[in-house]
Amino acid sequence: MKILLVYNHLPWSCGYFINKALLKMGHNVKTFDLTRTPYWIDLRHILPFYAPKGIPVSVASVLKTFNESFDLIIEFDGTGQYHLSGYDKTDIPALYWALDVYRSDNRKFHLTFIKDFCHIFIAQNDYLAEYSKYNPNCTWLTYACDPEIHRKINTKKIYDIVFIGSTDPKGYPERVKLLERLGKKFKLNIFKGVYGEAMVKIYNQAKIVFNKTAGSEINIRIFETLACGTMLLTDKITNGLQNILKDKMHLVMYDENNLEELAAFYLNNNDKREQIALSGYNEVTAKHTFINRAQEILSKISKN
Numbered sequence: 001m002k003i004l005l006v007y008n009h010l011p012w013s014c015g016y017f018i019n020k021a022l023l024k025m026g027h028n029v030k031t032f033d034l035t036r037t038p039y040w041i042d043l044r045h046i047l048p049f050y051a052p053k054g055i056p057v058s059v060a061s062v063l064k065t066f067n068e069s070f071d072l073i074i075e076f077d078g079t080g081q082y083h084l085s086g087y088d089k090t091d092i093p094a095l096y097w098a099l100d101v102y103r104s105d106n107r108k109f110h111l112t113f114i115k116d117f118c119h120i121f122i123a124q125n126d127y128l129a130e131y132s133k134y135n136p137n138c139t140w141l142t143y144a145c146d147p148e149i150h151r152k153i154n155t156k157k158i159y160d161i162v163f164i165g166s167t168d169p170k171g172y173p174e175r176v177k178l179l180e181r182l183g184k185k186f187k188l189n190i191f192k193g194v195y196g197e198a199m200v201k202i203y204n205q206a207k208i209v210f211n212k213t214a215g216s217e218i219n220i221r222i223f224e225t226l227a228c229g230t231m232l233l234t235d236k237i238t239n240g241l242q243n244i245l246k247d248k249m250h251l252v253m254y255d256e257n258n259l260e261e262l263a264a265f266y267l268n269n270n271d272k273r274e275q276i277a278l279s280g281y282n283e284v285t286a287k288h289t290f291i292n293r294a295q296e297i298l299s300k301i302s303k304n
Contacts, residue, residue, distance in 0.1 A: 007076035009033040102215035125240030150227035162206035175212040203228035226280035250280035
């Protein structure tokens with residue numbers, strides 16, 4: 001199948017991983033970067049107070065840049081509010097994967113155009129009903145891992161508890177509070193701006209990886225950690241997480257009352273911790289890879 005992927009060409013994004021998966025599956029894939037082309041006009045240097053990031057271009061103008069036709073177009077939500085216009089005017093089936101839907105500004109943005117796609121994938125189950133009001137062809141499709149990158153490596157466990165991610169108190173106040181609590185009682189290592197192989201090495205070197213969601217979302221950190229074979233200690237959310245991963249079997253879920261108690265228990269019980277870590281590893285590498293997600297996406301086209 002000849003597929004055009006439309007996404008922000010940032011490293012380690014869902015577009016990157018789906019592109020990699022589709023190529024491995026034998027598809028002919030081309031990509032369009034929403035933000036780094038002559039077709040995107042960035043107004044921020046002219047109108048810094050202007051909220052939109054730029055002027056969107058039409059999918060028709062993008063298609064003219066390729067000297068070939070496509071069987072399918074998949075556009076991805078990403079950092080910033082970027083989008084091609086005119087999907088309702090093309091004969092090519094077009095799909096959209098809405099990722100950061102827990103953010104109200106992103107939802108407001110998405111709901112202005114999702115009716116133009118033949119199918120919408122929603123990363124967070126809590127918002128499926130809301131999106132379905134605007135486009136009835138919606139499916140819950142959450143993040144995943146890439147076992148070729150997110151994997152177990154032969155290294156020693158030199159960290160007790162690790163967190164990789166933002167600790168900006170303005171954006172993540174609850175996360176910062178919980179990290180401060182953990183730091184008072186345990187050996188906690190925090191890393192920022194770490195991706196790819198460096199991230200994988202750190203996760204493998206940790207006994208426990210801590211996760212605190214930004215908006216009760218199922219984030220990619222969950223799958224990355226488990227695919228590295230390390231136990232994840234994550235906040236208990238009701239966004240469909242327990243439908244795909246089981247507490248005390250594949251990972252460990254905490255609330256504000258038992259965070260320190262659970263951390264201490266699993267640091268002191270190596271066998272139980274590693275048993276959960278192995279079970280989580282087996283589950284995500286079998287059922288929650290980006291090849292799994294690519295297959296789910298393409299299955300919607302075959303059914304239509």
